[in-house]
Each structure stands twice: as structure tokens, then as C-alpha cells.
Amino acid sequence: MNIKLDLGLRIFSATAIAYGMAVVFSFALVPIFLLGFSSVISDAVYFSIMLSYVVCFAVAIASFSVTSVKRLYLSLFIAASIGLTIHAAFVSLCSPSHFIICS
Amino acid sequence: MKPTFRKSMIWLHTYAGLFFAWLLFAIFLTGTLSYYNTEISHWMRAQVNTNQHVEPSANDIQRALHTLSQRAPEAVQWGIDFADDRGGPMRLRYRTEEERHSWTVVASPETGTFVETNPLETRGGDFFRTFHYTLSLRDFGGRYLTGIAAMVMLIGVFSGIYTHRRFFQDFFTLRGPDKLKYLKDLHAVFGVVTIPFCFVICFSALLIYISMYVPFSIHHYFDSYRQLDSQVSTRYSRIEPQDDSLAKPANIPNMLAQLNAQWGSGYRLDSLSIDYPHRENARYIFTRDKGKYLSNKSESIALNHAGERLESMPKERLARNIRRIFYGLHEAHFAEPVLRAVLFSLGMMSSVLIASGVSIWLNKRQGKTQAKKDKWITKLHVGVTYGLCLAVAGYMLCSRFVSWQVAKGGSSAAMHTEPAASMNTNAMSVMDIELSLFFGIWLASVIACIVLANHLGKRLVFLACALAFSALFMQDLLAKHGVLLALQRGDLAYLTISLLLFLSAAYFAVRFYRLAINKTGAQENDTPRRGNKPQRKHVEESH
Numbered sequence: 001m002n003i004k005l006d007l008g009l010r011i012f013s014a015t016a017i018a019y020g021m022a023v024v025f026s027f028a029l030v031p032i033f034l035l036g037f038s039s040v041i042s043d044a045v046y047f048s049i050m051l052s053y054v055v056c057f058a059v060a061i062a063s064f065s066v067t068s069v070k071r072l073y074l075s076l077f078i079a080a081s082i083g084l085t086i087h088a089a090f091v092s093l094c095s096p097s098h099f100i101i102c103s
Numbered sequence: 104m105k106p107t108f109r110k111s112m113i114w115l116h117t118y119a120g121l122f123f124a125w126l127l128f129a130i131f132l133t134g135t136l137s138y139y140n141t142e143i144s145h146w147m148r149a150q151v152n153t154n155q156h157v158e159p160s161a162n163d164i165q166r167a168l169h170t171l172s173q174r175a176p177e178a179v180q181w182g183i184d185f186a187d188d189r190g191g192p193m194r195l196r197y198r199t200e201e202e203r204h205s206w207t208v209v210a211s212p213e214t215g216t217f218v219e220t221n222p223l224e225t226r227g228g229d230f231f232r233t234f235h236y237t238l239s240l241r242d243f244g245g246r247y248l249t250g251i252a253a254m255v256m257l258i259g260v261f262s263g264i265y266t267h268r269r270f271f272q273d274f275f276t277l278r279g280p281d282k283l284k285y286l287k288d289l290h291a292v293f294g295v296v297t298i299p300f301c302f303v304i305c306f307s308a309l310l311i312y313i314s315m316y317v318p319f320s321i322h323h324y325f326d327s328y329r330q331l332d333s334q335v336s337t338r339y340s341r342i343e344p345q346d347d348s349l350a351k352p353a354n355i356p357n358m359l360a361q362l363n364a365q366w367g368s369g370y371r372l373d374s375l376s377i378d379y380p381h382r383e384n385a386r387y388i389f390t391r392d393k394g395k396y397l398s399n400k401s402e403s404i405a406l407n408h409a410g411e412r413l414e415s416m417p418k419e420r421l422a423r424n425i426r427r428i429f430y431g432l433h434e435a436h437f438a439e440p441v442l443r444a445v446l447f448s449l450g451m452m453s454s455v456l457i458a459s460g461v462s463i464w465l466n467k468r469q470g471k472t473q474a475k476k477d478k479w480i481t482k483l484h485v486g487v488t489y490g491l492c493l494a495v496a497g498y499m500l501c502s503r504f505v506s507w508q509v510a511k512g513g514s515s516a517a518m519h520t521e522p523a524a525s526m527n528t529n530a531m532s533v534m535d536i537e538l539s540l541f542f543g544i545w546l547a548s549v550i551a552c553i554v555l556a557n558h559l560g561k562r563l564v565f566l567a568c569a570l571a572f573s574a575l576f577m578q579d580l581l582a583k584h585g586v587l588l589a590l591q592r593g594d595l596a597y598l599t600i601s602l603l604l605f606l607s608a609a610y611f612a613v614r615f616y617r618l619a620i621n622k623t624g625a626q627e628n629d630t631p632r633r634g635n636k637p638q639r640k641h642v643e644e645s646h
Contacts, residue, residue, distance in 0.1 A: 023317060026317050027319070042335045042420065043420055045321060045325070045331060046331070046426070049320060053309050057261075066104075
């Protein structure tokens with residue numbers, strides 16, 4: 001692959017996609033905290049956002065360390081899909097009308 | 104990309120650091136100065152804060168309440184922010200249904216009451232504190248920029264660990280007199296020392312603005328951040344004023360006895376807030392200073408007018424507490440003078456770490472190419488980094504000069520009793536002048552460095568820095584309310600800033616002297632380095 005294109009894709013991944021992944025996981029981690037740690041919704045949202053920075057950081061590092069750009073984007077796609085699936089699967093449980101059940 | 108993870112990290116360390124170096128340097132330098140923001144404000148307003156007292160007595164509180172009752176008899180809330188040992192002045196405040204107002208006071212030796220001080224307001228050290236996270240671009244995305252810079256710094260720290268993997272060998276190595284080797288060793292040593300500091304500072308910076316940086320899930324689950332915050336933060340419940348009831352006199356000695364019983368001796372009061380001071384159900388909330396807590400929220404006790412304990416504040420949720428602790432670690436309110444000095448040193452080392460990283464890259468480039476853009480970057484680097492130091496000196500010099508002019512125009516007694524309204528235009532102009540001067544000097548330094556040859560620009564900025572910091576120190580030495588008075592009073596906050604000014608003046612004088620006597624060394628910066636064979640492979644390939 002062209003070096004400039006390779007670098008451009010990695011920079012895009014380390015910035016925009018890293019932030020997007022942080023946003024996805026700030027949603028996806030909420031049900032994990034709710035169900036896995038019996039947190040209340042406010043704590044779950046708080047912790048999810050805090051941990052989403054770690055996701056952003058990890059994606060930024062991975063963007064420049066994975067040898068193949070294809071593998072990088074495939075990994076990110078799978079991770080994002082898992083995050084969105086978790087959010088979609090439990091979104092009804094965490095909807096505002098279920099706050100009392102969640103907490 | 105690079106074949107190994109370590110080489111990728113070295114590449115990332117170089118370019119992530121390079122592109123954000125000047126922004127990070129400005130943030131870290133001003134952030135480091137804001138460890139002493141209260142002390143700097145105290146130093147800059149030295150001529151008005153002449154009656155500092157740290158431990159408020161019952162009599163002090165009574166007198167402050169009397170002043171408030173005269174000034175704002177219809178207020179729904181009064182407040183007293185007590186003077187602290189960092190040079191923070193005593194402030195009184197009140198809130199009515201329509202407005203809020205606060206002002207600085209000093210105890211008048213003649214009348215025994217608290218009188219408003221000269222409202223010659225300077226932003227003082229708070230300017231550095233605000234600048235380091237808004238970049239004076241609060242409404243134009245300044246806080247987002249600093250957030251991005253914090254994440255880049257985290258990446259830089261992480262990749263730096265892989266770049267300089269031989270911690271102990273790097274730590275005990277400082278080679279001279281070759282400039283490049285010296286810079287590399289300095290960079291490595293400071294990098295090793297400041298890893299935990301940089302990590303905590305950058306991660307806590309990101310946590311402080313979670314509602315701005317990643318707001319989407321908050322808005323999905325809650326109406327607003329305020330609603331989320333109301334569920335994790337705690338505060339005293341609202342009280343309703345009792346109609347047709349008159350306040351009973353506050354029993355301050357009883358209240359202080361109650362505080363002693365709860366907190367033991369040796370605590371310091373941060374503030375007192377009184378809800379509905381003219382009603383029978385007036386509530387007195389005493390807040391302890393943050394010196395004993397990692398969190399940015401300290402303990403408080405609510406009492407009624409007789410000094411009896413009212414309901415206590417419920418404990419906050421764990422998630423909020425974690426964020427508060429990171430917030431507290433970032434602001435370091437808990438730091439006593441020695442720890443504060445250590446944190447300040449770590450902040451300065453981080454600033455040097457960032458600046459030296461760019462210098463190393465430039466020096467290595469000079470050995471390989473003679474591109475014109477490299478010369479521009481070299482000149483800009485000198486202008487941005489040392490120009491900022493000069494701007495800091497100019498900012499402090501400006502407020503000192505203006506307050507000296509005002510003091511020359513009237514006696515200090517007149518300054519204490521001057522009505523606020525008559526001085527407001529003056530106060531506004533001082534703030535504007537300070538800001539204009541700060542940014543003007545910084546810009547002028549950058550332009551001077553670009554226009555002049557590299558060694559000339561560097562010499563000029565060093566000389567200007569040495570002169571400016573020397574002028575500050577000398578003015579302080581000769582002033583009536585200067586360092587000599589501070590020595591007599593044992594004013595540690597003031598003396599700390601005087602010492603820092605002296606050290607800064609000495610540092611820049613030495614740097615200028617070395618540049619001035621080392622003409623060949625100065626020219627060396629403008630000529631390419633040749634034949635500089637690597638002696639330690641792992642360090643050479645680091646950048």
C-alpha cells in the first residue's frame with residue numbers, strides 16, 4: 001500500500017475512529033456495569049465514560065503499532081460491532097423507564 | 104508501519120510529541136505556575152494585602168458578620184472566605200434574589216472592622232490557571248484543544264516508556280559537553296522522573312471535563328449532565344425561610360466549640376456560608392480547608408444560630424468520589440509547601456522534557472539535512488518556548504508597575520477606603536493591559552526570533568528574560584511592601600515567589616552569559632552537524 005495512504009489511514013484511525021470507539025464503549029459499558037457489578041445507572045454512566053478514555057488511548061496506540069492496516073480496521077470493526085451489539089441488546093433494560101429496575 | 108512494536112512507539116513518540124510540543128509546553132508551563140496561583144496573586148497584590156491573618160477567631164467572624172449586615176441587610180445568603188496561609192485574602196460575599204457580590208477585605212487597625220481593600224484588581228496567578236486549560240479561547244474550543252493535548256501527552260508518555268526502556272541506565276547517565284548527548288540524557292532523566300506525574304496530570308485533566316469530551320451517553324440516559332450530577336453529588340437540602348421570624352444572634356463561640364469537638368484542634372477554616380441570615384432558621388455552614396483531603400471537596404458542618412448541629416451532608420457515590428480525587432490530585436490543594444515545591448519542580452521538569460524533545464529532533468535534523476524549514480522551526484521553537492517565559496515576566500512586571508504607580512499616587516490608607524466604583528475603570532484597564540502585554544511580548548519574541556539570525560534571537564530573548572526577571576526581583580527588593588517586609592512577617596507565600604524570581608533571573612543570566620562567551624557554540628546551532636557517530640545505539644535510535 002502507498003505509504004502516504006497507509007499513514008493517512010492510521011492517523012484517521014488514531015483520531016476520529018479512536019474517539020468514535022470511545023463513544024461506542026461509553027454506551028456499551030453501561031449495561032456491563034449495571035448487570036455485572038450491580039451499579040446504579042448514574043454510577044454506570046460515570047464509570048463508562050471514565051473507561052472510554054482508556055479505549056480511545058488503546059485504539060490510538062494500536063493504530064500505529066498493528067503492522068497491517070487491513071488487520072487494524074478489521075479489528076476495530078469487530079470491536080465496534082461487539083460494543084454496538086452489547087448496547088443494542090441491553091438498551092431497553094437501561095432505558096429511562098427502567099431506571100428503577102436497573103438501580 | 105515499523106516492523107516492531109518498539110520502533111512504532113519510537114516513531115509515534117517523535118511525531119506525536121513534535122506536532123503538539125509547543126501547545127503542550129504552554130499548557131505545562133502555565134499549569135505549573137498555577138501550583139502557585141494564590142501565591143503569585145498575593146505577590147502581585149502585595150501592596151494591598153498587608154493585614155494577613157490565618158486563624159479566624161470568634162471575634163473576627165463576628166466583625167465580618169457585622170460588616171455583611173451593614174452592607175447587605177436583605178441578602179438571602181452571606182459568605183466569608185477566610186484568608187489562608189498561601190496568601191489568599193479574606194473575602195466577603197452576599198447573594199440577594201437579584202445579584203451576587205464579593206469583595207476583598209482587610210482588618211482596619213483603627214476601627215477594628217473589615218474594610219474593602221483597594222479594588223486595583225489584577226488577574227494575578229489565576230490568569231495562568233485559566234490559561235492552561237482554556238488557552239484564553241474558552242468560547243472557541245480552547246478546552247477541547249487542551250483535552251486533545253492531554254491525550255497526546257498520555258500517548259507520548261506511554262510510547263516514551265518503550266523508547267527509553269533502560270530506565271536505570273538512562274537515569275544515571277548525563278553526558279556532556281556535547282549538546283545533543285546532553286539533551287538526550289536530560290530528556291531521558293526527566294522523562295523517567297516525571298512519568299507518574301504526567302500520567303496523573305493528563306488523565307485527571309481528561310476526567311475533569313468528561314461532560315464535554317464524551318457527552319453522548321450522558322445525554323442518552325439523562326436529560327443533561329446536571330441531572331446526572333444531581334444523582335451522584337450530594338449537597339445540603341434547601342431550606343425555606345421562616346416568615347415573620349427574626350434572627351437570633353449567632354453564638355459564634357459555641358459554633359467554634361462544636362467544630363473543635365467534631366474536627367479536633369489544628370483544622371483550618373476555608374469558608375463560612377450563612378443561608379437566610381435574618382431568619383430564625385438561619386443555617387451556618389462551616390467548610391474545612393482542603394489541605395487534608397485528596398478530593399477537591401472538603402468536609403463541612405451545618406449548625407443553627409445556637410451552634411447546634413443540623414443535618415449532615417450525605418456521602419457522595421463512589422464514581423463521583425473517584426473523579427473528585429483525580430480532580431484534587433490535579434489541583435493539589437492538599438500539598439503543603441514542601442510537597443507543592445516538589446510538584447512545581449516536576450511540572451517544570453515536564454516542561455523542559457517537552458521542549459528538549461523538540462531540540463533533540465532539531466539537532467538530529469541539522470546533522471542530516473540543511474532544509475530551510477528546519478531553521479524556521481528552530482527559530483520558532485526558541486521564540487515560542489523562551490518567549491513564553493519572557494511573557495510571564497512581562498505580565499508580572501506590568502501589574503507590579505501599575506500597582507506601584509497607584510501606590511505612589513495615594514497613601515495606603517486611602518487605598519483601603521477608596522470606594523469601589525471610583526476605581527473600577529482603573530481595575531478594568533489593568534487587567535486589559537496585563538493581557539495585552541502578555542500576548543504582545545510572546546508574539547514579539549516569536550517575531551524577533553524569526554527575523555534575527557538564530558543565535559542573535561536566542562541571545563536577545565535570554566537577555567530580555569534575564570533583565571525582566573532581574574527587574575522584578577530588584578523592584579521587589581527595593582519596594583516598601585517587598586521581600587524585606589515579607590521576611591520580617593515570615594510570609595512564606597510571598598518569599599516563595601521572590602525566590603522563584605531570583606532563580607529565574609539567575610538561570611537566564613547564566614544562559615545568556617554562556618551564549619555570549621561561546622561564540623563558536625552559538626554559530627554551531629546554525630551549521631549542520633557532521634561526523635557525530637552514535638555511541639549508544641539505543642539512545643540514538645530513540646528519536
